[in-house]
Amino acid sequence: MSFDLHRLLADHVGRNAALHTEHVNPRFARVLRTIGYDRCYVRAQGPHIFDDSGHRYLDMLGGYAVCNFGRNHPTIKKALADCIALDLPSMVQFETPLLSGILAEELKRRVGRGLDYVFFTNSGTEGVEAAIKFAKCATGRPALVHATKSFHGLTSGSVSINGCDSFRNGFAPFLPECRMVAFNDFAALEREIARGDVAAFVIEPIQGKGVNIHAPGYLAAAARLCRKHGTLFVADEVQTGLGRTGSFLAIDQEGDAAGVIEPDMVILSKALSGGFVPVGAVLVRGDVWKKVFSSLDRAIVHSSTFHQGTLAMTAGLAALAAYDETDAAANAVRMGAMIRDGVEAMMPRFEMLKAVRQRGLMIGIEFGAPKSLMLRAAWSATHAMDANLFAQAVVIPLMEDHRIICQVAGHNLDVVKLIPPLVIDESDVRWFLCAFEDVMVKLHRATVPVSLLARLGRNAIFGGRKIVAEAGAP
Ligand SMILES: Cc1ncc(COP(=O)(O)O)c(C=O)c1O
Structure with missing residues (x-):
């Protein structure tokens, strides 16, 4: 029988994590599950990716800056x-x-x-x-x-x-x-x-x-x-x-x-x-x-x-x-400035927001130790658990609550990195900024370490994929 890609995909739908756990990289499959990234994506268009339940995700990672012109550009x-x-x-x-x-x-x-x-x-x-x-x-x-x-x-x-x-x-x-x-x-x-x-x-x-x-x-x-x-x-x-x-x-x-x-x-x-x-x-x-x-x-x-x-x-x-x-470079300048301005405008309200480093659509959002005593305890407790954890406390709810894919900017860094496709538009920027604001509001509560641990524990048991994320995502 001849090779049939449609059939192959249909026959194996939803087996992604199981196959990787068995044959490719069980550790990475586990990391993804823990941080709620264990989704099964089936389609992509421009800066958006769709999972097998039809949910749309905003891709602020761009395949590690590979998809500058959007996925599946005609x-x-x-x-x-x-x-x-x-x-x-x-x-x-x-x-x-x-x-x-x-x-x-x-x-x-x-x-x-x-x-x-x-x-x-x-x-x-x-x-x-x-x-x-x-x-x-x-x-x-x-x-x-x-x-x-x-x-x-x-x-x-x-x-x-x-x-x-x-x-x-x-x-x-x-x-x-x-x-x-x-x-x-x-x-x-x-x-x-x-x-x-x-x-x-x-x-x-x-x-x-x-x-x-x-x-x-x-x-x-x-x-x-x-x-x-x-x-x-x-x-x-x-x-x-x-x-x-x-x-x-x-x-x-x-x-x-x-x-x-x-x-x-x-x-x-x-x-x-x-x-x-x-x-x-x-x-x-x-x-x-x-x-x-x-x-x-x-x-x-x-x-x-x-x-x-x-x-x-x-x-x-x-x-x-x-x-x-796509006029990619010019759009990167415009959208990058919108994101930078939007995040900077939030800085007076959120004391753990420390800096935005931005050039076009290469953006690092850095967090720093807060001044207030209550938040300082939460900051220290999160870092004491793991030096990599704080930025994950931003990345995880961006995914779970808002269906935004992004990454921490490196080991032991309190930096979240955005390198989306250069074809994002104003509505994508609004999607990101609204989601980011919501995450900041929740992050600036003294209960951060507890809620983070609860999320990680819940994901480890049930998998993030099981948790239907409806809030915030358009
Ligand atoms: C600046 C830079 N150089 C080289 C590389 C390696 O590229 P590749 O992953 O295609 O080997 C990367 C990958 O992220 C990179 O960012």
């Missing part, structure tokens, strides 16, 4: 369907595929800055691995510099320049000569770069973990410093790229009086997939590229089997078309 869907219908040859390998050539040309046009060649990857971390290899090869130097709290992926090279112990523990030894400088500390960066052995400074223009934004001028000065000392400046725009922060690249907003930032490499991925097919791209300065691919013998010295697959290249090109059609 342009991207059609392009992929056309690609399959055309019976195109994919991965012939000994050829120069047309679609990757067009996508490279298109990316170069948008990024500019004299980056001459594009190396395609299948993920963000593969882009970082490529950049590390290219930098070492081109400079002949051994060291890499990265920032505290950095995140560049979880393969061996990328995790060697990860600034969070929670991701590193258990995986040593790492690549040698990976040195960490404090986030935003220019003097520390100067000291490291001046040692003269640094192949590359790999930096997220805005850090994903915690949504940390550099001081104005830091990135431009860092790029100049690197150029002066022969260190390559690598902009990891895996998360910030394709409109997330309100411009095609986040570094587009970071130039200074001396001019635009001119990186030696820019790494893209995530949203380039259109939310469908994993793809990434490393844009590389010509002289760096030529030192790596330095002879006919070395023409494919760095490569991978799938790196220019036809579906991936089509997804990339269609994602760029969707970027234009």
